[in-house]
Amino acid sequence: SKPTLAVVGATGAVGTVMLELLSTRQDVWGEIRLIASPRSAGRKLKVRGEEVEVIALSERAFDGVQVAMFDVPDEVSAEWAPIAAAKGAVVVDNSGAFRMDPDVPLVVPEINPEAARHRPKGIIANPNCTTLSMIVAVGALHRVFELESLVVASYQAASGAGQAGIETLYDQIAKVAGNREIGTRAGDVRQVIGDDLGPFPAPLALNVVPWAGSLRENGWTSEEMKVRNESRKILGLPNLAVSATCVRVPVVTTHSLVVHARFARRVDLAQVREILRDSPGLLLYDEPERLEFPTPADVVGTDPTWVGRLRVALDDPHALDMFVCGDNLRKGAALNTAQIAELVAAELTPQG
Ligand code: 2RA
8 A cells, every 4th residue: 555644844934835846746645744843733735635733743743654754853863763763664854963974865866866775764865955955956967077166156045044034035125126326325125125034135126145053163154065965965976166145135935055166077068958957856048149038037836957058167277167056945845855755655665
């Protein structure tokens, strides 16, 4: 019979996309159980065309569950993922709690699906949305050209900060709309928007904010460290040189990254195009003569990682510059989690 799936954190921004995906992807699940904080228990959400009542997170909620997807804050995962695993569920966790644990694989099905099978803690981690928004493209190129270093800048959407990020951006846009002078003088955006900045450290409407996450050593942010550490782990390159600068932009959904990737081999642009065209999970959209390149507005709501603006670096024939976009709630979170869970479901359901 088909395995029972639990979705923990079903009511959040990622949870909402997850229910949409579970309703539209090939259905490999038996029961789908929706779990959230006690605050959300009793709500009814639609999945696979049916209303399902959300139940509160508890040990008993995992009775009979074979696969559990978690999209909850780090501290909630840290406490509850091991409980679900101890009850026999394979946990696919989208928090930062386990990503760098050597006994927890960090999986991107297009790159390292085999890693999902070795999970001594019964937990598989899903990468951060910023790493995920570029890594499928970088991984496909690494297979052929051998990656040596990455220099990236992110252009991250407000929804990366959850439903609160989305609401904050819409509220701020409403405040600045209509006045054609706002943004022409230092400090005026801040004045109009006021002190309530939601999850961001500066106004996001009519602005860009070079900050995501919290402060780590020597001025780097947690988000920038995640891009570095997770890229190394997923690609199996513990010494990969990575410099990331993470920036929040006034986009609702879809993270973009400018990527400067340097390889051991010389980069051949025709070959790059062929690889990006033929590899799973990628959409090559790069016709400079026709001004065709990905933008978040085109990419939101789609599954693949879109790649454009391909150029061999003018001063380094081993380096490629490109612009990459991925829906941070889909491939960046819910879709990759669903793909990992489907790998596990295939393991649990012997093909007849
Ligand atoms: C963000 N990657 O965009 C982080 C967390 N999802 O804020």
